[in-house]
Amino acid sequence: MSQTPQPPADLDLAALESLALDVARTCARLIVDERPRDLGVAATKSSRTDVVTVMDQRSEALARELLGTARPDDGFHGEESGRVTATSGITWVVDPIDGTVNYLYDIPAYAVSVAAVVGDPSVPGAWAPVATAVVDAARGDAYVARRGGSARLLRTDPRRPEAGPQEQTLVCVESDDLGAALCGTGFGYDADVRAGQGRVVAEVLPRVRDIRRGGSAALDLCWVAEGRLDVYYERGLHEWDLAGAWLVVTEAGGVVRGLHDTAPADPVTVAGPAGLVGALVPLLEGLVEPS
Missing domain, CATH: 3.30.540.10 (Fructose-1,6-Bisphosphatase, subunit A, domain 1)
Known part of the structure; x- marks a missing residue:
């Protein structure tokens, strides 16, 4: 980075x-x-x-x-x-x-x-x-x-x-219990990208409490800071999707990062308390193909 x-x-x-x-x-x-x-x-x-x-x-x-x-x-x-x-x-x-x-x-x-x-x-x-x-x-x-x-x-x-x-x-509540976490995500618009994202969701879903797809990345990230979601990941965010809510999460005590020690949106963004992000990132690194 x-x-x-x-x-x-x-x-x-x-x-x-x-x-x-x-x-x-x-x-x-x-x-x-x-x-x-x-x-x-x-x-x-x-x-x-x-x-x-x-x-x-x-x-x-x-x-x-x-x-x-x-x-x-x-x-x-x-x-x-x-x-x-x-x-x-x-x-x-x-x-x-x-x-x-x-x-x-x-x-x-x-x-x-x-x-x-x-x-x-x-x-x-x-x-x-x-x-x-x-x-x-x-x-x-x-x-x-x-x-x-x-x-x-x-x-x-x-x-x-x-x-x-x-x-x-706003304060992110610390946890490392991925199995009890409500996880947010989102999908791209290209059909091939969506198919790949669907395969990742199929692997993540059994390992979390449940998954929500709200349709606004900015709100999903803010909801992590607020506690409406426990953790969040998405592939393909752009800087305008991320910029405002990134700081909301980190100033609430959370973590926003990519996979393999990359920056957020390069190409995956993961956000939440450090423990949950630490649990979710290795799982995603084994599932998401590098760009």
């Missing part, structure tokens, strides 16, 4: 976290409030089942505008519109709708992820998030973190919205 760069000592990580949260919430309101009754599919990504909606593009354009106005010297690395190089040392990695298929089908499990990172986010192992926000758009929950500043869940009670968000510090 490449050595990950460090942020400048005088960088205001709290301000970056606050900006990430403001932008993620604004984009989340956009995609919920203006979700068309009949969504159009604007393009396809890796296959005809991997779609880009008009709202993906609108959400990313809004994030890019807001971040560019607030911090014009920062870079931008989005899922839909490519990359702008930073002159400040900070690049914003944005997933405008993580869980696009859920969004298309109006399944309430999709998120907006906004992360300030140092390093080159296009090179596995050469970058790291330093301040992030992941907003569960349908529920309104916000997961926020900054390096050295813990991970928190901001939740508004729908019965008492006037009370404002309640803050909960």
Whole structure:
């Protein structure tokens, strides 16, 4: 693995976290409030089942505008519109709708992820998030973190919205009992990739409590930090899928890594408390074929 760069000592990580949260919430309101009754599919990504909606593009354009106005010297690395190089040392990695298929089908499990990172986010192992926000758009929950500043869940009670968000510090509960672990995962869109992932699931399933597939990698990772999932793995994540929630997990005391001592998403991401990750990684290393 490449050595990950460090942020400048005088960088205001709290301000970056606050900006990430403001932008993620604004984009989340956009995609919920203006979700068309009949969504159009604007393009396809890796296959005809991997779609880009008009709202993906609108959400990313809004994030890019807001971040560019607030911090014009920062870079931008989005899922839909490519990359702008930073002159400040900070690049914003944005997933405008993580869980696009859920969004298309109006399944309430999709998120907006906004992360300030140092390093080159296009090179596995050469970058790291330093301040992030992941907003569960349908529920309104916000997961926020900054390096050295813990991970928190901001939740508004729908019965008492006037009370404002309640803050909960997130802590990964340590365990090494893989057989008692609820394991999250996800699947790619290419048919051959999915077939291989299905074979891995068939081997993992008897060795864990059960498996869940939520459809949003960012939320799956945040749920590990929250305790809704015990451990998580997935092959084929991109930096925008990972950037925001990676820091939420690690600041909650968890581990996010790849197989064979590689960086996350190179090509597999495994996340959870150290004991469970230590139990799951050797199993996956015997099952997942190298890229």
